[in-house]
Amino acid sequence: MKRSAQESRVSNPSTPDGFAGRGNRRGRLVWVGVVWTLFGALVGLAHAGSPDASEGPSVTPELRAQAVAVVRKTLDEQERWVKVHAAEYLLALDYPQEVEETYVQELKRFENEPQYRVGIWRVLARAAASAPERNRWIEKIRGVFLNTSASDRGHAAETLAKLKYHVREEGDELFDKDAHGKDESLAVGVNWILANSGKEAGVDGLGRLLESNDPKTRGYAAYALRHLATVPEPIREKLAAAFKNERDNSPARAHVIAAAATHAQPGDTAPLEALGKLAAAGEEGERYEACHTLAGLGTNADLPLLVRLMEDDPSADVRATAAYGILRIGRRVPLARTGSCSMRQRIESR
Numbered sequence: 001m002k003r004s005a006q007e008s009r010v011s012n013p014s015t016p017d018g019f020a021g022r023g024n025r026r027g028r029l030v031w032v033g034v035v036w037t038l039f040g041a042l043v044g045l046a047h048a049g050s051p052d053a054s055e056g057p058s059v060t061p062e063l064r065a066q067a068v069a070v071v072r073k074t075l076d077e078q079e080r081w082v083k084v085h086a087a088e089y090l091l092a093l094d095y096p097q098e099v100e101e102t103y104v105q106e107l108k109r110f111e112n113e114p115q116y117r118v119g120i121w122r123v124l125a126r127a128a129a130s131a132p133e134r135n136r137w138i139e140k141i142r143g144v145f146l147n148t149s150a151s152d153r154g155h156a157a158e159t160l161a162k163l164k165y166h167v168r169e170e171g172d173e174l175f176d177k178d179a180h181g182k183d184e185s186l187a188v189g190v191n192w193i194l195a196n197s198g199k200e201a202g203v204d205g206l207g208r209l210l211e212s213n214d215p216k217t218r219g220y221a222a223y224a225l226r227h228l229a230t231v232p233e234p235i236r237e238k239l240a241a242a243f244k245n246e247r248d249n250s251p252a253r254a255h256v257i258a259a260a261a262t263h264a265q266p267g268d269t270a271p272l273e274a275l276g277k278l279a280a281a282g283e284e285g286e287r288y289e290a291c292h293t294l295a296g297l298g299t300n301a302d303l304p305l306l307v308r309l310m311e312d313d314p315s316a317d318v319r320a321t322a323a324y325g326i327l328r329i330g331r332r333v334p335l336a337r338t339g340s341c342s343m344r345q346r347i348e349s350r
Contacts, residue, residue: 057303059330067323067330068095070310074320075102082317084119089324091126093331100127114152118144122159138163146174157189161224166197179205184217192224203228207235210242218242219252222259226293236263243271254278254286258293272297279305287318295325303329 059067074086075098083106087099103123110116121137128134142165145156157178167175179190179202188209194202209221225231225239243260246253257278261271275297279290291309294302302325309322 058300059303059326063303063307064327064330067310067326068093070323071095071320071327072098074316075099078316078320080116081119082320084123085317086320087123088126089320089327091123093324093327096127100124103127114150115155118152118155118159122163125163138165141165148174154183154186154189157186157193161189161192161196162227164196165193167193167199184209184212184214185220188217188220188224192227195224195228203231203235207238210235210238215246215250215252218246219250219255222252222255223289226255226259226262231263236265239263240265240268243274254282254289258289261293261297276302276305279309284315284318287313287315288321291318291321291325295321295328298325298329300329 068090071086071089072095075083075090078086083102087103090096090099103120106120107124110120118141121140125134125137125141128137138160141156141159141163144150145153145160147153150156175190175193178186179194181187181190187205191202191205191209195206196202206221206224209217210225212218212221222239222242225235231239239256239260242252242256246256250256257271257274261275264271275290275293278286279294282290287309291306294306298306306322306325306329310319310326313319313322
């Protein structure tokens with residue numbers, strides 16, 4: 001969860017002792033003037049060198065308040081997974097008010113409903129105030145995955161991956177088995193978990209599934225790869241190839257674009273440009289994926305598009321995700337827009 005950066009303060013420079021005599025007021029003022037002139041010049045140079053300095057509007061307090069209100073309205077008025085997304089956005093942005101209370105009520109209503117129960121537990125795990133409480137919800141999700149007759153094992157696997165669950169040396173043998181199973185969708189989620197656990201086989205497995213004959217599997221593998229902070233060079237090359245080869249009408253296309261943009265080689269702007277086009281004119285799911293990815297990659301230059309989507313998109317899920325992207329950009333001052341999480345340094349500020 002992101003933390004508020006401490007505000008930096010610049011105080012008036014104190015006059016050096018050697019210039020503090022009563023009879024040297026003019027010399028003291030000259031010295032102070034020189035210091036401030038140099039300081040101003042340095043600030044100007046730093047601002048001019050910032051990638052966002054001339055990239056359009058910024059996230060004003062008014063826009064921030066509007067975006068938060070959009071996400072809160074989505075939490076209050078929408079149902080199921082759209083509600084889950086809004087809750088996670090608020091928690092990730094340190095606006096936890098009413099989220100846990102809302103999902104305690106959701107738990108009472110839907111605790112025994114497959115699939116959605118996993119989403120409820122996921123929100124409650126993120127909202128937990130202590131490690132034991134968080135682990136209690138994770139154990140419920142893990143229990144669903146280990147139950148081979150459960151219809152929502154795939155949802156459990158993806159949720160464990162999103163919660164950065166690490167497999168255990170004992171008791172989690174089923175993970176290794178399912179990573180190579182016939183159910184490719186389940187295999188994606190499990191390999192994602194293994195990758196989070198620091199196992200090279202998990203990343204390799206996602207790379208293998210990225211080349212599946214099934215476009216849905218390819219898309220899901222790309223989706224998982226987008227969520228990894230870094231990927232090795234062979235996987236970056238596979239993503240670049242998939243970006244070039246995946247057809248425009250493929251159900252995998254949007255996820256491939258998003259993953260390729262996230263892990264693009266420095267200087268390769270084509271995936272990021274394609275991502276912007278998806279956000280502007282894609283189908284609902286494509287716009288959602290593009291906005292979510294822009295939350296991690298976007299700069300002030302992307303704000304006009306995200307504001308339009310937040311205000312005018314017919315999908316509540318897209319509106320909330322565009323608002324999330326705006327809020328993320330408002331906290332981030334990228335030093336480089338390379339599309340690679342491993343190369344992109346960020347300064348977080350509220």
